[in-house]
Amino acid sequence: MNIETQQLQDLNAKNLSTHKSQFDFLTQTLSNSDVDVDQVIKKLADFQVAIPSWALGAGGTRFGRFSYGGEPASLEQKIEDIGLIHKLTQTAGAISLHIPWDVPEDYNAIKELAALNKIKFDAVNSNTFQDQKNQKETYKYGSLSNTSAAVREQAIAHNKEVVEIGNKLGSKSLTVWLADGASFPGQNNFQTALTHTQNSLISIYEDMPADWKMFIEYKPYEPYFYSTVIQDWGTSLMLANGCGERAYTLVDLGHHLPNTNIEQIVSILMLKGKLGGFHFNDSKYGDDDITVGSIKPYALFLIFNELVYGMQNNPQNPELGWMIDASHNLKDPLEDLIQSLEAIQEAYAKALLIDQEALRAAQENNDVTLCQEILQTAYRTDVRPLVQEARLKTGGALNPIAAYRDLGVRDALIKTRGKNTVATGL
Numbered sequence: 087m088n089i090e091t092q093q094l095q096d097l098n099a100k101n102l103s104t105h106k107s108q109f110d111f112l113t114q115t116l117s118n119s120d121v122d123v124d125q126v127i128k129k130l131a132d133f134q135v136a137i138p139s140w141a142l143g144a145g146g147t148r149f150g151r152f153s154y155g156g157e158p159a160s161l162e163q164k165i166e167d168i169g170l171i172h173k174l175t176q177t178a179g180a181i182s183l184h185i186p187w188d189v190p191e192d193y194n195a196i197k198e199l200a201a202l203n204k205i206k207f208d209a210v211n212s213n214t215f216q217d218q219k220n221q222k223e224t225y226k227y228g229s230l231s232n233t234s235a236a237v238r239e240q241a242i243a244h245n246k247e248v249v250e251i252g253n254k255l256g257s258k259s260l261t262v263w264l265a266d267g268a269s270f271p272g273q274n275n276f277q278t279a280l281t282h283t284q285n286s287l288i289s290i291y292e293d294m295p296a297d298w299k300m301f302i303e304y305k306p307y308e309p310y311f312y313s314t315v316i317q318d319w320g321t322s323l324m325l326a327n328g329c330g331e332r333a334y335t336l337v338d339l340g341h342h343l344p345n346t347n348i349e350q351i352v353s354i355l356m357l358k359g360k361l362g363g364f365h366f367n368d369s370k371y372g373d374d375d376i377t378v379g380s381i382k383p384y385a386l387f388l389i390f391n392e393l394v395y396g397m398q399n400n401p402q403n404p405e406l407g408w409m410i411d412a413s414h415n416l417k418d419p420l421e422d423l424i425q426s427l428e429a430i431q432e433a434y435a436k437a438l439l440i441d442q443e444a445l446r447a448a449q450e451n452n453d454v455t456l457c458q459e460i461l462q463t464a465y466r467t468d469v470r471p472l473v474q475e476a477r478l479k480t481g482g483a484l485n486p487i488a489a490y491r492d493l494g495v496r497d498a499l500i501k502t503r504g505k506n507t508v509a510t511g512l
């Protein structure tokens with residue numbers, strides 16, 4: 087399935103005048119508050135989010151999985167699907183692979199196909215939370231933290247292999263998420279588990295190419311339900327500091343206990359120069375991995391406020407890795423990813439409208455009411471014309487979901503792939 091630029095231009099033409107009048111009205115409104123609209127649109131156009139290779143098919147839970155029809159059955163088809171999303175949104179210019187779910191067979195062919203679809207290879211993800219066929223040691227009782235040196239060695243070797251695979255594709259970062267933990271009090275010695283994990287991560291870190299980064303992802307619980315070795319941002323930061331200056335913390339929005347102030351975590355990590363990247367999703371209860379901005383859009387906006395402040399004031403923090411990490415149990419996976427991308431762009435655009443200087447002044451004066459007024463004025467601004475203008479300028483669809491449906495993408499995928507193909511992943 088390929089989407090021609092002309093098809094998009096024809097679809098956009100139907101809504102162009104409406105868009106123009108909405109965009110002109112907003113530009114007029116924003117000119118009163120010294121917002122550099124062109125700069126906001128440039129930042130939106132340059133903002134690229136990596137799509138997880140494990141979230142292009144229907145996801146499931148232990149209670150069941152309902153397949154979606156036309157799912158990608160190979161890494162090639164996954165890259166093609168991301169190419170479709172990128173064509174429509176112009177903000178999905180990267181893929182994040184999960185190994186061994188998506189090991190390339192022909193590296194050159196995969197790199198050519200990715201280049202053809204204008205897709206870069208972002209962070210690669212290791213997997214020591216499942217046992218692979220013919221695997222010598224089991225990860226049932228942990229991997230990098232395991233009491234058995236043989237199991238730790240196997241997990242370290244896997245991570246080094248993942249780096250090699252990523253290196254051949256042009257990726258420059260490794261994401262390590264460990265399920266390691268315990269489901270019962272007394273099951274683990276917390277200190278031994280953390281010490282093993284630190285030493286194992288150091289061994290992986292020291293083996294990485296000099297221009298690579300390591301992202302250490304934390305999570306409070308699941309799949310184990312009493313303790314997780316890398317349970318929170320503090321533990322991840324400690325381990326990153328223990329590895330070295332190219333190790334950072336990765337924030338998965340779903341990996342926080344209810345009501346955690348994630349924007350404060352983001353702000354502190356940027357101040358310390360240790361925020362490496364994000365896994366965007368949303369949740370109401372646990373690690374629900376649902377559409378970004380579908381439950382807590384204001385929280386997402388507050389996180390982007392700290393990101394914008396950090397990107398303007400914390401040169402000590404590296405360029406961030408932006409990734410989605412979601413699972414699609416009900417919606418068309420591609421529509422769900424498009425909605426997540428739009429929610430991310432809108433939160434970023436609203437945060438770019440915040441008058442950071444006025445906010446700093448109000449904070450210094452403890453003018454609490456004015457602080458909220460400044461934030462909410464930005465949040466209450468309908469920024470969709472800005473996001474649409476950025477897409478228009480980069481050759482995307484004014485309305486990606488409508489275009490996806492008008493072009494009959496899912497039907498075309500089912501026609502070529504059938505109803506029963508199943509994508510690897512969660």
Ligand code: LRH
Nearest residue numbers: 211263303338373411512
């Ligand atoms: C763990 C996680 C991690 C991935 C997995 C697919 O919950 O967020 O980032 O390895 O999901």
Ligand code: MN
Nearest residue numbers: 303338365411
């Ligand atoms: Mn994640």
